Amino acid sequence: MPQLLRVRPTKIELIRLRRRLKTAKRLHKVLKDRLIILSQELIDTVKEAADLRESINERLVQCLTRYIDATASSTAAEIEEYATSRYEEASVVLGTRAVAGIRVPVAELERVERRIAAERFSAALIRVGACFDEIMEDVLRLGELEASIALMGREVSRVKRRVNALENILIPRMEATIRYLRMKFEEREREDKMRLKKVKELLQKRAGSSEGR
Amino acid sequence: MRGDEFEKYLSHELRVVNRSLPRVRKSLKTLLEERYPHVPTRDGGAHMFRKRELIAAAEVLGDEAEELLLPIVLEFQVSAERTYAVVRDPVAAKLIARILGLPEETPIFVYPVQLRELRRRVGSLITYAFLP
Numbered sequence: 001m002p003q004l005l006r007v008r009p010t011k012i013e014l015i016r017l018r019r020r021l022k023t024a025k026r027l028h029k030v031l032k033d034r035l036i037i038l039s040q041e042l043i044d045t046v047k048e049a050a051d052l053r054e055s056i057n058e059r060l061v062q063c064l065t066r067y068i069d070a071t072a073s074s075t076a077a078e079i080e081e082y083a084t085s086r087y088e089e090a091s092v093v094l095g096t097r098a099v100a101g102i103r104v105p106v107a108e109l110e111r112v113e114r115r116i117a118a119e120r121f122s123a124a125l126i127r128v129g130a131c132f133d134e135i136m137e138d139v140l141r142l143g144e145l146e147a148s149i150a151l152m153g154r155e156v157s158r159v160k161r162r163v164n165a166l167e168n169i170l171i172p173r174m175e176a177t178i179r180y181l182r183m184k185f186e187e188r189e190r191e192d193k194m195r196l197k198k199v200k201e202l203l204q205k206r207a208g209s210s211e212g213r
Numbered sequence: 214m215r216g217d218e219f220e221k222y223l224s225h226e227l228r229v230v231n232r233s234l235p236r237v238r239k240s241l242k243t244l245l246e247e248r249y250p251h252v253p254t255r256d257g258g259a260h261m262f263r264k265r266e267l268i269a270a271a272e273v274l275g276d277e278a279e280e281l282l283l284p285i286v287l288e289f290q291v292s293a294e295r296t297y298a299v300v301r302d303p304v305a306a307k308l309i310a311r312i313l314g315l316p317e318e319t320p321i322f323v324y325p326v327q328l329r330e331l332r333r334r335v336g337s338l339i340t341y342a343f344l345p
């Protein structure tokens with residue numbers, strides 16, 4: 001049985017307690033809804049991050065194999081020139097988006113390609129470039145997802161603690177105290193009735209005995 | 214916890230969950246023209262949109278894309294028994310209905326299981342509001 005709250009057994013206290021219980025239930029619903037959304041988002045993000053990491057690892061192996069092939073037809077200087085001259089500009093735009101009260105990062109890759117004479121480089125080297133290009137965007141996305149997981153995980157555990165405290169401790173205690181107060185008042189009412197009955201009987205008895213005299 | 218503390222905590226929690234609601238909403242057309250598509254939020258921050266999701270939404274809506282105001286606000290009614298979200302904007306409701314394969318009606322009701330698909334396709338275009 002849940003513990004009782006320490007309150008004075010008065011009707012005012014019962015009314016107050018009922019009001020508190022109503023508020024606590026609303027708060028519980030807000031937190032629970034938020035927990036549902038955050039947990040779902042967290043699970044999806046974890047799944048997506050795991051899949052993406054696996055796919056990045058697989059493609060990295062492919063890209064490195066292609067890179068080894070490319071080194072057979074290009075010199076180190078050519079590879080370096082190709083790697084450093086492909087983009088005019090490459091930047092990452094970092095922002096945030098809001099998910100049920102928390103901010104998670106959003107990252108977008110912006111690249112401005114440079115016109116280069118493709119015939120100067122081997123086809124194998126160009127394939128390596130394309131392969132790493134694809135991975136770069138996914139690596140950025142993976143970073144975004146992993147940062148989101150950490151933020152969402154922390155919030156989920158915080159909200160979960162509060163939901164559990166309300167669900168298993170505070171609300172049951174309030175309900176038990178309300179039940180206890182109700183029983184106490186009913187008992188008091190019964191006692192009052194009994195007392196009144198006794199007084200009535202006593203008065204009737206007295207009236208009867210004074211008439212007899 | 215005292216009664217007034219509960220009230221305080223409830224309003225604090227509602228403030229926390231709703232603090233990142235947009236201060237203004239922008240049309241999809243405006244956002245597509247911006248270099249960094251975003252809207253300011255109530256807490257002074259910004260909600261950023263993914264460009265590819267904006268383009269995807271424009272493709273789904275076709276001619277009506279210009280009328281879509283973003284982000285789409287999914288309203289959760291705290292007083293309701295079950296957990297579900299309501300979308301009242303007719304264009305946004307149309308977009309959601311097409312993504313989820315639901316009949317096109319306004320308002321549209323979205324249940325937590327359906328949110329997964331929505332997040333996958335247009336995650337940065339939606340935001341949640343909790344109504345007391």
